[in-house]
Amino acid sequence: MSYPKIVISTGIVKNNVKILVGLCKKYGINVAGVTKGVCANEKIVRSFVEGGVKYLADSRIKNLKRLKPFKLPKIMIRLPMISEIPLVIKYSDISLNSELKTIVALSKEAIKQCKTHKIILMIDVGDLREGIFYKEDLDYIISNIIQLKGIKLVGIGTNLTCFGGVIPEKHTIKKLTDLGKLIENKYNIKLGIISGGNSSSIHLLSVDALKGINNLRLGESLLLGKESAYGKQIKGTSSTGFCLEAEIIEIKYKPSVPIGKIGKNAFGETPTFKDRGIRKRIICGVGRQDVKIESLIPLDHKLIILGGSSDHLVIDGDDSDIDYKVGDIIKFNLGYGGILSSMTSEYVDKAIID
Ligand SMILES: *Cc1c(COP(=O)(O)O)cnc(C)c1O
Numbered sequence: 001m002s003y004p005k006i007v008i009s010t011g012i013v014k015n016n017v018k019i020l021v022g023l024c025k026k027y028g029i030n031v032a033g034v035t036k037g038v039c040a041n042e043k044i045v046r047s048f049v050e051g052g053v054k055y056l057a058d059s060r061i062k063n064l065k066r067l068k069p070f071k072l073p074k075i076m077i078r079l080p081m082i083s084e085i086p087l088v089i090k091y092s093d094i095s096l097n098s099e100l101k102t103i104v105a106l107s108k109e110a111i112k113q114c115k116t117h118k119i120i121l122m123i124d125v126g127d128l129r130e131g132i133f134y135k136e137d138l139d140y141i142i143s144n145i146i147q148l149k150g151i152k153l154v155g156i157g158t159n160l161t162c163f164g165g166v167i168p169e170k171h172t173i174k175k176l177t178d179l180g181k182l183i184e185n186k187y188n189i190k191l192g193i194i195s196g197g198n199s200s201s202i203h204l205l206s207v208d209a210l211k212g213i214n215n216l217r218l219g220e221s222l223l224l225g226k227e228s229a230y231g232k233q234i235k236g237t238s239s240t241g242f243c244l245e246a247e248i249i250e251i252k253y254k255p256s257v258p259i260g261k262i263g264k265n266a267f268g269e270t271p272t273f274k275d276r277g278i279r280k281r282i283i284c285g286v287g288r289q290d291v292k293i294e295s296l297i298p299l300d301h302k303l304i305i306l307g308g309s310s311d312h313l314v315i316d317g318d319d320s321d322i323d324y325k326v327g328d329i330i331k332f333n334l335g336y337g338g339i340l341s342s343m344t345s346e347y348v349d350k351a352i353i354d
Helices: 010-026 042-051 061-066 082-091 100-112 138-145 170-187 199-204 220-224 336-344
Strands: 005-009 030-034 055-058 074-076 094-097 117-124 151-157 193-195 215-218 242-255 278-284 296-298 304-308 313-316 329-334 349-353
Touching: 005 010, 005 336, 010 030, 010 042, 010 220, 010 349, 030 042, 030 220, 042 055, 061 074, 061 082, 074 082, 082 100, 094 100, 100 117, 100 138, 100 151, 117 138, 117 170, 138 151, 138 170, 151 170, 151 215, 170 193, 170 199, 193 215, 199 215, 199 220, 215 220, 220 336, 242 336, 329 336
Parallel strands: 005 349, 030 055, 030 215, 055 074, 074 094, 094 117, 117 151, 151 193
Antiparallel strands: 005 242, 242 278, 242 329, 278 313, 296 329, 304 313
């Protein structure tokens, strides 16, 4: 086994999934397990399935391909590119959409592949990423969609907190559910899926503000057990299912402020340093090509991460009670960005434990 290495406990992930699926179920909500954060890793996906998710969802064709062995319906959660439509039809059952041109292309391809592809129409209720801007163009797009063959409009959905950072509130969600009712009445159709967002919508469960929503697309909360609007841990879950291990390659005592004129670092940023005098500095063989270093949380709380470059992580180890030696391993828990980056990096070994 080589380093850096990410150790994943599928038992912890499965328990998180069970708790969240149970919590959502109490409010009449089913869960689409979003697998992009772990590159649809088969063993981790299995813990999603065993934990009780109803759908599997991913943003990338390569990941949807990996989901093929699983029986659950698959959702493509990034708006499809016209160039990838044959694969969207082949590897997903449902896709999130907002462009009529794309939906027409999906319809043609679905007919060609003798399939009925399901569509969730995305509504932008304020975050300003994807979706029809609230009611604009809605009539035009829906009246066209319902005439197309090979596809079926099965629901509407929204996405929040991803781009504009808009936190879901009761009135934001109500915009979506009201629109759902309006569409059902006006076009005399049944929308089976009202998808109320991602892990940033979970905090609304406890205040009973997701009335009318029957689906959430959850990634981060299943992996880390945290709702993502405020970062609160959900009762009974754990955020320790992912642990990055890195090896120490240098330990030296050095000044805490670099010597010489300071310009931009390797990433075009001008670093600033606090003068703490001569300190014990530890370098680990892990860097930005392996993991988003801002997302690392050392298990030894007395270590201070000073920064990093492509291949090096520089740590102030002066306050630690542990007498680290070159060759020792330092362990870190990870935030969502850290999981996503290290699961994606081919330089990080993956070790999956139970
Ligand atoms: C990534 C993504 C999700 C999952 O978001 P989390 O915050 O990880 O729960 C849900 N929906 C869409 C459209 C996404 O792109």
